[in-house]
Amino acid sequence: MDARELTMVEAVTLALRRAMLDDPSVVLLGEDIGTNGGVFRATEGLKAEFGYKRVMDTPLAESMIAGMSVGMATQGLKPVAEIQFMGFIFAAMEQIVCHAARMRNRTRGRLHCPLVIRAPFGGGIGAPEHHSESTEALFAHIPGLRVVIPSSPVRAYGLLLSAIRDPDPVLFLEPKRIYRIVRQRVTDHGKGLPLDTCFTLRQGDDITLVSWGAAMHETLQAATQLQQRGVSVEVIDVATISPLDMDTILSSVMRTGRCVIVQEAARNGGIASEISARLAEDAMAYLRAPVQRVTGFDTPMPYPRHEHFYLPTVADIVNACEKTLEAPSTTAWRPYEIF
Amino acid sequence: MNHVSQRNTHYCFLDAQGQNLEPLPSDISLDWLRAAYRHMVLIRALDKKVVALQRTGQMRTYPSCLGQEAIGVGIGLALQENDIFVPYYRDQATLYLRGVTLTQIMQIWGGDERGHLFTGHAHRDLPLCIPIATQMTHAAGVAVALKSRAEPHAALVTCGDGATSKGDFSEALNLAALWHLPLVSVINNNQWAISVPLTMQTAASTLAQKAIAAGMDGIRVDGNDVVAVYHAVDLALKKARSGKGPTLIEAVSYRLTDHTTADDATRYRDIQQVNDAWEREPIKRLQTWLHAQHAWDPAQETALLEAVRTEVDAAVAAYLALPPQAADEFLQFQFAQMTKPLTAQQRYQQVRFATDSGTQDPQGAR
Numbered sequence: 091m092d093a094r095e096l097t098m099v100e101a102v103t104l105a106l107r108r109a110m111l112d113d114p115s116v117v118l119l120g121e122d123i124g125t126n127g128g129v130f131r132a133t134e135g136l137k138a139e140f141g142y143k144r145v146m147d148t149p150l151a152e153s154m155i156a157g158m159s160v161g162m163a164t165q166g167l168k169p170v171a172e173i174q175f176m177g178f179i180f181a182a183m184e185q186i187v188c189h190a191a192r193m194r195n196r197t198r199g200r201l202h203c204p205l206v207i208r209a210p211f212g213g214g215i216g217a218p219e220h221h222s223e224s225t226e227a228l229f230a231h232i233p234g235l236r237v238v239i240p241s242s243p244v245r246a247y248g249l250l251l252s253a254i255r256d257p258d259p260v261l262f263l264e265p266k267r268i269y270r271i272v273r274q275r276v277t278d279h280g281k282g283l284p285l286d287t288c289f290t291l292r293q294g295d296d297i298t299l300v301s302w303g304a305a306m307h308e309t310l311q312a313a314t315q316l317q318q319r320g321v322s323v324e325v326i327d328v329a330t331i332s333p334l335d336m337d338t339i340l341s342s343v344m345r346t347g348r349c350v351i352v353q354e355a356a357r358n359g360g361i362a363s364e365i366s367a368r369l370a371e372d373a374m375a376y377l378r379a380p381v382q383r384v385t386g387f388d389t390p391m392p393y394p395r396h397e398h399f400y401l402p403t404v405a406d407i408v409n410a411c412e413k414t415l416e417a418p419s420t421t422a423w424r425p426y427e428i429f
Numbered sequence: 430m431n432h433v434s435q436r437n438t439h440y441c442f443l444d445a446q447g448q449n450l451e452p453l454p455s456d457i458s459l460d461w462l463r464a465a466y467r468h469m470v471l472i473r474a475l476d477k478k479v480v481a482l483q484r485t486g487q488m489r490t491y492p493s494c495l496g497q498e499a500i501g502v503g504i505g506l507a508l509q510e511n512d513i514f515v516p517y518y519r520d521q522a523t524l525y526l527r528g529v530t531l532t533q534i535m536q537i538w539g540g541d542e543r544g545h546l547f548t549g550h551a552h553r554d555l556p557l558c559i560p561i562a563t564q565m566t567h568a569a570g571v572a573v574a575l576k577s578r579a580e581p582h583a584a585l586v587t588c589g590d591g592a593t594s595k596g597d598f599s600e601a602l603n604l605a606a607l608w609h610l611p612l613v614s615v616i617n618n619n620q621w622a623i624s625v626p627l628t629m630q631t632a633a634s635t636l637a638q639k640a641i642a643a644g645m646d647g648i649r650v651d652g653n654d655v656v657a658v659y660h661a662v663d664l665a666l667k668k669a670r671s672g673k674g675p676t677l678i679e680a681v682s683y684r685l686t687d688h689t690t691a692d693d694a695t696r697y698r699d700i701q702q703v704n705d706a707w708e709r710e711p712i713k714r715l716q717t718w719l720h721a722q723h724a725w726d727p728a729q730e731t732a733l734l735e736a737v738r739t740e741v742d743a744a745v746a747a748y749l750a751l752p753p754q755a756a757d758e759f760l761q762f763q764f765a766q767m768t769k770p771l772t773a774q775q776r777y778q779q780v781r782f783a784t785d786s787g788t789q790d791p792q793g794a795r
């Protein structure tokens with residue numbers, strides 16, 4: 091079977107193509123996705139291959155894109171909509187929250203909404219204002235919506251296929267900072283990866299590192315540094331941030347007794363907070379140190395010249411891990427974070 | 430003026446060949462025309478320079494206004510000090526005429542919030558707006574504020590042709606007409622919204638006709654004729670200031686280059702269309718006309734180009750010399766007063782960047 095070294099954005103394209111070949115009800119829509127192939131080229135070549143009826147360049151209107159996806163989905167199509175940047179999803183929010191996420195529930199299963207909304211998100215590429223936030227937690231808070239975030243080409247391919255085949259709405263967030271930084275062998279075998287499941291990327295006994303999206307990249311680098319010093323690190327990619335697979339995280343942390351959660355998003359009310367709360371609820375007796383969160387700040391992403399002030403670094407993660415590994419010390423445990 | 434639903438009619442004084450289609454309005458003097466010409470030449474020089482800076486890694490993503498200088502200059506010359514300008518992101522010329530410096534314009538696109546510290550006529554103006562069409566409703570609100578205080582000024586908002594597809598656009602026009610607001614909305618119809626041509630954006634024959642449904646006047650002007658833009662905007666502003674309600678103006682122009690420096694227009698549009706559009710661009714036609722009137726000569730042109738180069742170079746030097754912000758600066762403007770969590774985050778940030786005084790990316794080039 092055809093296997094090629096692909097970047098994550100190429101893996102997205104491959105999955106879209108596979109889904110369209112396998113299922114004629116899959117249609118793509120969005121701004122600049124047809125002739126231009128999307129501003130990140132995620133739909134490159136698909137309009138040429140499948141035609142304008144299945145790859146629709148829409149007028150510039152996010153509320154309409156989400157709303158028409160709802161209507162299409164209720165009638166047996168499988169719309170995969172692209173929101174050009176996650177920062178422009180807010181006009182679509184009403185449609186996502188008030189309709190896509192509750193169609194099944196409020197019609198007691200008579201209608202449902204098998205749609206996918208894809209959006210590149212996150213900072214670190216020096217894009218203009220509004221192009222760089224990580225607001226995944228806003229959507230994870232919405233009942234009835236799956237929120238899925240790949241962090242490698244293989245997971246992008248497999249998770250996107252599963253998202254498209256899923257009978258319910260999925261927000262598929264693509265961390266654009268890692269769109270092109272690694273290549274991986276991706277086989278176009280048409281098999282999806284499971285949703286609602288964390289992926290354990292490395293196994294270890296001393297500490298559990300939990301992350302998702304682009305921050306996974308720094309998290310893995312931090313894990314490598316710690317491993318070089320003899321620390322045994324378990325690394326978990328959450329992947330589906332809602333609904334959360336706490337079983338995987340709990341069983342890991344119950345074993346290691348220590349956990350650091352890394353998110354690029356603002357600190358207040360994020361997914362790291364949710365995971366931390368669930369660990370406190372269900373694994374308190376197993377914790378050997380307080381759970382640490384390494385996060386962004388409670389502000390918008392600074393304009394590009396100062397983005398690096400905001401983003402969690404490998405050093406930040408390593409520092410948090412060191413503090414976690416120190417505890418309990420002879421003196422009273424003092425949190426590494428002052429906030 | 431009223432043929433807003435016919436694609437090939439618009440308001441125009443100087444045609445593409447620099448010939449008079451109509452006698453110029455009586456308030457347009459030769460001095461005014463020479464000033465408008467200078468402003469357009471300056472903005473084009475700035476634009477070229479900023480794109481060059483981007484290509485050499487000294488600038489971030491930048492939306493060129495190449496070919497649309499007459500729109501920005503026409504608006505800028507019509508606005509009065511106390512009017513309020515609500516820009517989108519392709520308004521370099523108007524910003525400049527409002528008193529925003531070339532350095533500040535570069536600073537914004539170089540990724541530094543401090544460029545938004547507008548002074549001069551712009552001190553009450555809104556910052557650049559990137560989420561498409563959202564500024565339209567802000568402008569309606571600005572107009573409500575002006576009207577509620579009975580200020581004899583107007584709000585002026587700009588947007589692109591693509592923006593007219595968004596709900597915000599229609600919502601704002603609806604309110605402006607309904608409440609008879611002192612609002613002038615100018616569409617920079619540069620024919621493209623990134624890769625989407627206007628023909629794939631709307632079935633309406635013109636954008637100006639969207640005014641009719643809202644219940645206000647709509648005007649279609651040649652956006653490459655600075656006199657037409659100025660004249661239409663000036664009349665609309667006077668009307669708004671004197672309590673006679675809102676106007677929608679469609680300024681028809683062309684985006685002569687990529688959407689931004691991150692775009693590659695050769696992927697989706699025919700170079701022939703671009704070449705044809707160059708025949709109608711705004712600077713050449715005014716230059717031709719001025720020459721024909723013996724109101725401009727090669728020596729003046731040389732002197733202008735030299736002056737413009739000096740001004741742009743000085744602005745670039747100032748831009749490149751701007752020190753970075755401190756590592757904790759972005760935390761200090763979130764609320765009127767620092768909150769407890771932000772104060773703690775500020776302390777954390779100070780520790781985090783203590784070793785390199787906060788100017789270096791700890792990860793190197795990420």
Ligand SMILES: Cc1ncc(C[n+]2csc(CCOP(=O)(O)OP(=O)(O)O)c2C)c(N)n1
Nearest residue numbers: 178519559560561589590591592621622623
């Ligand atoms: C709400 C929103 N959606 C998408 C974008 C991405 N985007 C930036 S500019 C643009 C096209 C805008 O076209 P137009 O309104 O014609 O203005 P122009 O850039 O041509 O001046 C798009 C889709 C955005 N900035 N905001």
Ligand SMILES: [Mg+2]
Nearest residue numbers: 589590621622
């Ligand atoms: Mg446009």
